[in-house]
Amino acid sequence: MEYQSTRGGSTGVSAAEAIVRGLAPDGGLYVPAAFPKADLDAWRSLSYPELAAKVVGSFLTDYDPAFLQAAAADTYGDAFGGRAGHVEQVRGGLYALELWHGPTCAFKDYALQLMPKLLVQGKKNLHRTETTRILVATSGDTGKAALAGYAGLEGIQIAVFYPNAGTSEIQRLQMATQQGDNVAVFAVDGNFDDAQTGVKRVFADADVAAQLEARGIRLSSANSINWGRLVPQIVYYFYTYFRLAETGAMAWGQTVDFCVPTGNFGDILAGYYAKRMGLPVGRLVCASNENNVLTDFIRTGTYDARRAFHKTASPSMDILISSNLERLLYHVSGSAEKVAGWMGQLAAEGRYTVDAGTLAAIQESFGCGWADDAQGAEEIRTRFEQDHYLCDTHTAVAFRVADDCRGTAPMVVLSTASPFKFPRDVLRALGGDVPESDFDAMDALTAKTGCQAPAALAELKTRPVRFTETIAPGAIRDAALR
Ligand SMILES: *Cc1c(COP(=O)(O)O)cnc(C)c1O
Secondary structure (H helix, E strand, O other): OOEEEOOOOOOOEOHHHHHHHOEOOOOOEEEEOOOOOOOHHHHOOOOHHHHHHHHHHHHOOOOOHHHHHHHHHHHHOHHHOOOOOEEEEEEOOEEEEEOOOOOOOEOOHHHHOOHHHHHHHHHHHOOOOOEEEEEEEOOOHHHHHHHHHHOOOOOEEEEEEEEOOOOOHHHHHHHHOOOOOOEEEEEEOOOHHHHHHHHHHHHOOHHHHHHHHHOOEEEEEOOOOOHHHHHHHHHHHHHHHHHHHHOOOOOOOOOEEEEEEOOOOHHHHHHHHHHHOOOOEEEEEEEEOOOOHHHHHHHHOEEEOOOOOOOOOOHHHOOOOOOOHHHHHHHHHOOHHHHHHHHHHHHHHOEEEOOHHHHHHHHHHEEEEEOOHHHHHHHHHHHHHHHOOOOOHHHHHHHHHHHHHOOOOOEEEEEOEOHHHOHHHHHHHOOOOOOOOHHHHHHHHHHHHOOOOOHHHHHHHHOOOOOOOEEOHHHHHHHHHO
């Protein structure tokens, strides 16, 4: 399988090369040249790690299948407590795909526990011996998941940039307490887009590259713009479908709808890949919070990032530039030239409008909707009171939107974070008194609901804080050069 840039400037690249590079040299994102065909009958009875090796292997054809099997077994076994791809029935026809049973309690573990192994092996495949310096801009969850995935790996360094006051106390502590000699963490005085824009600039800066090259270092990204981030996320769409078919939720071959709490458009795009590979996916519903730039885009075909930025109770979705949308535009329009034009307009004017054919193709597969913080809180309370199902603030947005978009097919909401990652907001939604500290709120949440906090979160209280530095967005370049 070969890869090419969404903007046409790079073609015929291997999967290892795409993963090692991250962003294409022309600023585009790497996409596969074709969609491999799923073998649904052969895959339906596989364990999660076995299925992961098959799905990932169908895209990463230049990797040794035995390596992928071992890597997937190592990644999705014990580290996920045997609950990789766990599906819960919430009520009739409504399911939650719980993606937060990994080591950092958010869905990003699925990609970021596997991708470091793909990167290290990809460098070996390409006979590359340089040190790889990973730069990550994070709105919260990516940072910790990336730190946990890359910490202690040979030949890798990682620096994480998160928006100061843009994350929960728990999220901040998860990052600030990270162990390992090869990690660095910086708070950026700004919002997520400031952090992401700063990091993207560093990647595009030839002078930075030259200075690092002289020291034997090459930059790479762990953001969901990297193909190695995206491909592991395709697996759980298949796995969920097979589990639902097994329980008789729908007949084999009938469609399932998915509703995905969306920020950078990576998680939902993985569902689109699964669909194009032949999985019977009906609608992929894109759920946004008040930063509803994607809702407007899917409805009208105009992407307009020139709008107020809202800080919400679902910070991992507080994004106005959804990078992975570029991949969808490429696949539906089939034209790198068009994509390059739209992305040029976005950079220059903050907006672009796609042609009618492209919009129609998007609307054929994607639904959309959004919910504000009050609606999300109401949803947390309703799901708990009616269904005894406790969800976090991101998942709540998707439950709310799923309600408006449900048809006759089973609806699966992707549950992307443990409710204990955002204990104060969840507790407030349930109508409890809200203590100042996240840790007191965790205890109160347990007392109120009977649900236990994951050990990885509870133990943060006593872990030593290693990183406390706050920098201006303009100082990201210097930090990346240290
Ligand atoms: C990252 C994240 C999202 C958004 O996923 P994208 O792939 O960026 O669309 C949603 N919920 C949580 C909890 C996240 O961490």
